[in-house]
Amino acid sequence: RSAGHHNDAPPYVVPPTFFKDLQGSADLEELWVTAFRQVVLADEIHFCGYRLPPEDMYARSVLRRAIRQNARERKKKEKPPAKITLVNPDSKNEVIGLMRTFLDRSVKPEKDRFEESRWGR
Numbered sequence: 001r002s003a004g005h006h007n008d009a010p011p012y013v014v015p016p017t018f019f020k021d022l023q024g025s026a027d028l029e030e031l032w033v034t035a036f037r038q039v040v041l042a043d044e045i046h047f048c049g050y051r052l053p054p055e056d057m058y059a060r061s062v063l064r065r066a067i068r069q070n071a072r073e074r075k076k077k078e079k080p081p082a083k084i085t086l087v088n089p090d091s092k093n094e095v096i097g098l099m100r101t102f103l104d105r106s107v108k109p110e111k112d113r114f115e116e117s118r119w120g121r
Helices: 026-041 057-076 094-102
Strands: 044-048 083-087 108-110
Touching (some): 083 094
Parallel strands (some): 044 083, 083 108
């Protein structure tokens, strides 16, 4: 957190909802702006334990816009597309289908289970 934010504020969970009211919450606004910027700049994007809930339209929108901006920026610089993976997809591949539909067709499933991936070690 930056110096202007409430470092002593208690942690909280923002549930997936159709609309996130971020106004008045500098911490949440900063979090989403930072997430957007980092996805735009990323060479690799990995989703670990995130199922892209249908009711979280805000997250879908931010991620979709950031991934598309990433692709445009990389194309301008003649770089290959960013690698986008879903770690430990469900056995029915429903989540990978959702991610390909709502975020980007290039999302690939990571075959390793989370515990076996580089993040779980």
